[in-house]
Amino acid sequence: MSGGQRRTLAQLGLAATGGAQAQVTGLVIDSREVREGSLFAALPGTRVHGGEFIQYALRMGASAILTDAEGARIAKAELAASDAALVVTEDARAALSCAAALWFGAQPEVMVAVTGTNGKTSVASFTRQIWQAMSLEAINVGTTGVEGSYTAPLAHTTPDAITLHKVLADAAHAGVTHAAMEASSHGLDQRRLDGVQLVAAAFTNFSQDHLDYHHTFAAYFDAKAALFTRVLPEGGVAVINMDDGKGEDMAALAEARGQDVLRVGRHNTAQLRLLSQRFNPTGQSLRFSWLDEISQVDLPLIGGFQGENLLVAAGLCIGAGADANRVFQALPEMETVRGRMQLAATRRNGAAVFVDFAHTPDAVATAIKALRPHVQGRLIAIIGAGGDRDPGKRPLMGQAAAQHADLVIVTDDNPRSEDPAAIRAAVMEGCPEAANVGDRAEAILRGVDALGPGDALLILGKGHETGQTVGTDVLPFNDAEQASVAVMALDSAEAGEGA
Numbered sequence: 001m002s003g004g005q006r007r008t009l010a011q012l013g014l015a016a017t018g019g020a021q022a023q024v025t026g027l028v029i030d031s032r033e034v035r036e037g038s039l040f041a042a043l044p045g046t047r048v049h050g051g052e053f054i055q056y057a058l059r060m061g062a063s064a065i066l067t068d069a070e071g072a073r074i075a076k077a078e079l080a081a082s083d084a085a086l087v088v089t090e091d092a093r094a095a096l097s098c099a100a101a102l103w104f105g106a107q108p109e110v111m112v113a114v115t116g117t118n119g120k121t122s123v124a125s126f127t128r129q130i131w132q133a134m135s136l137e138a139i140n141v142g143t144t145g146v147e148g149s150y151t152a153p154l155a156h157t158t159p160d161a162i163t164l165h166k167v168l169a170d171a172a173h174a175g176v177t178h179a180a181m182e183a184s185s186h187g188l189d190q191r192r193l194d195g196v197q198l199v200a201a202a203f204t205n206f207s208q209d210h211l212d213y214h215h216t217f218a219a220y221f222d223a224k225a226a227l228f229t230r231v232l233p234e235g236g237v238a239v240i241n242m243d244d245g246k247g248e249d250m251a252a253l254a255e256a257r258g259q260d261v262l263r264v265g266r267h268n269t270a271q272l273r274l275l276s277q278r279f280n281p282t283g284q285s286l287r288f289s290w291l292d293e294i295s296q297v298d299l300p301l302i303g304g305f306q307g308e309n310l311l312v313a314a315g316l317c318i319g320a321g322a323d324a325n326r327v328f329q330a331l332p333e334m335e336t337v338r339g340r341m342q343l344a345a346t347r348r349n350g351a352a353v354f355v356d357f358a359h360t361p362d363a364v365a366t367a368i369k370a371l372r373p374h375v376q377g378r379l380i381a382i383i384g385a386g387g388d389r390d391p392g393k394r395p396l397m398g399q400a401a402a403q404h405a406d407l408v409i410v411t412d413d414n415p416r417s418e419d420p421a422a423i424r425a426a427v428m429e430g431c432p433e434a435a436n437v438g439d440r441a442e443a444i445l446r447g448v449d450a451l452g453p454g455d456a457l458l459i460l461g462k463g464h465e466t467g468q469t470v471g472t473d474v475l476p477f478n479d480a481e482q483a484s485v486a487v488m489a490l491d492s493a494e495a496g497e498g499a
């Protein structure tokens with residue numbers, strides 16, 4: 001990670017209380033990765049304070065420790081006995097982010113970020129696609145990794161500051177000039193993107209998720225709002241979806257900070273205003289106005305929310321300096337975002353199977369309702385909820401599915417450390433009539449088997465994911481692949497019977 005370089009703390013924007021001349025050879029947040037000369041950032045955690053590992057980091061040769069008062073208290077004796085440099089700051093996470101930005105030293109010139117409970121990956125991908133259609137070297141950074149003109153896998157939606165700045169620097173060195181990144185609420189709360197220089201930022205929507213981490217809706221909202229109140233500088237452009245219940249509040253916060261607000265949506269205050277959407281079996285046509293000019297575009301995207309996300313992405317590109325007409329010209333070239341309302345297979349009788357990443361109550365409702373106008377017959381939904389994630393959302397996801405689909409199958413979705421049957425039982429509280437089929441492959445087979453002409457199956461929750469996490473094992477699993485296998489098996493069995 002050091003690439004052989006050495007920096008002083010001053011060069012990393014850090015003021016030390018001792019050993020200020022220390023030469024840092026790399027930045028790490030996990031003591032197990034400390035090498036000779038590393039700066040170890042001992043951060044507060046959800047399970048333990050990183051200060052507990054300072055002793056080990058010093059033993060492994062750390063030349064500097066960055067921590068908060070609590071970390072310094074925990075390791076007081078070891079720090080006193082060491083000649084390593086010590087930086088104690090109120091917000092060690094924020095300091096680490098700025099140090100990481102300085103350490104890696106490069107990021108794409110034009111960077112934007114998007115927050116919101118749902119739609120971040122979609123908006124980031126569309127933003128990157130628009131830029132690429134305008135012949136710019138662009139990437140999106142988030143849940144699906146780094147995609148576009150430079151690619152890399154990522155484990156998190158908003159990676160920790162060190163991983164993030166390494167990726168941004170690598171992309172910039174590879175010639176990437178434009179980047180759209182996702183700002184998750186965890187990422188914002190943990191200051192992971194505080195060192196990123198944003199020119200514009202967007203807000204999609206706000207509904208229940210991650211209450212296991214944030215505990216209250218107010219804290220969850222504040223984490224998201226920090227994209228505008230802390231990360232995006234004054235004078236940046238805030239692109240706000242005004243159709244969401246929190247749109248007005250977010251716009252007011254951005255204005256109070258001195259940002260230009262670009263309003264998007266059906267709302268009558270929107271400058272980029274969605275006038276109408278028409279759906280057909282393979283996509284939709286969108287009519288919208290920008291200031292006083294009206295445009296219309298045909299898109300190969302399934303689901304009304306994708307049209308809405310696309311306008312937010314267009315707003316981000318305009319907010320980041322692109323010419324509006326060139327942005328609008330790029331829109332017909334948009335491709336489906338992987339795992340978001342993605343057509344996975346079609347049965348011989350014409351019934352379609354879609355895969356979508358809905359994993360919140362609002363997304364489950366939105367996704368099923370969004371598919372409805374594209375479907376003539378029955379709509380069957382497969383849902384599950386993740387283990388070690390907000391348990392409160394489980395019955396609400398079941399309820400949303402029961403309310404909007406004609407038939408529901410409840411199955412497993414990354415049970416992680418929890419009992420899968422207990423998670424399914426919690427989901428079933430919201431949809432007591434649903435079938436309960438733990439094995440996901442079998443659930444998909446049953447869903448596909450139930451498809452008559454004109455029907456559609458919507459498999460929710462995993463989207464682009466390629467694994468099923470059970471305990472700590474990640475078993476290979478891909479909804480789109482399973483759907484194809486099920487369609488092939490059932491169609492050929494039926495053809496065999498007919499022969």
Ligand SMILES: CC(=O)N[C@H]1[C@@H](OP(=O)(O)OP(=O)(O)OC[C@H]2O[C@@H](n3ccc(=O)[nH]c3=O)[C@H](O)[C@@H]2O)O[C@H](CO)[C@@H](O)[C@@H]1O[C@H](C)C(=O)N[C@@H](C)C(=O)N[C@H](CCC(=O)O)C(=O)O
Pocket residue numbers: 029030031032042043044045046047048049050051053143155156157158159160184185186187213
């Ligand atoms: C809940 C959460 O965000 N946890 C993150 C947090 O871990 P934590 O607070 O639990 O850490 P901890 O285990 O208490 O340890 C405290 C500190 O001690 C350090 N440590 C720990 C053990 C050791 O031997 N040595 C050591 O130095 C850890 O690196 C950490 O800095 O800090 C760690 C790094 O400092 C992160 O890796 C970890 O992300 C975990 C892996 C995670 O899964 N996060 C998910 C929930 C997440 O961030 N998701 C969001 C949103 C997803 C969405 O879009 O819906 C995302 O952006 O991906």
Ligand SMILES: Nc1ncnc2c1ncn2[C@@H]1O[C@H](COP(=O)(O)OP(=O)(O)OP(=O)(O)O)[C@@H](O)[C@H]1O
Pocket residue numbers: 116117118119120121122123143157182204205305306308309339340341356357358359362363364366367463
């Ligand atoms: N604008 C929207 N409004 C409501 N639901 C949406 C919207 N956009 C996407 N969704 C739903 O949320 C799912 C996830 O979309 P996407 O991956 O873009 O969101 P995300 O915010 O990146 O999610 P994550 O928090 O996991 O990173 C989609 O598959 C869809 O079901």
Ligand SMILES: N[C@H](CCC[C@H](N)C(=O)O)C(=O)O
Pocket residue numbers: 143157359385386387389413414461462465
């Ligand atoms: N980024 C989200 C993804 C959830 C996807 C779903 N398949 C699950 O495991 O709950 C999270 O970590 O909460």
Ligand SMILES: [Mg+2]
Pocket residue numbers: 120121122142143144157182
């Ligand atoms: Mg995402």
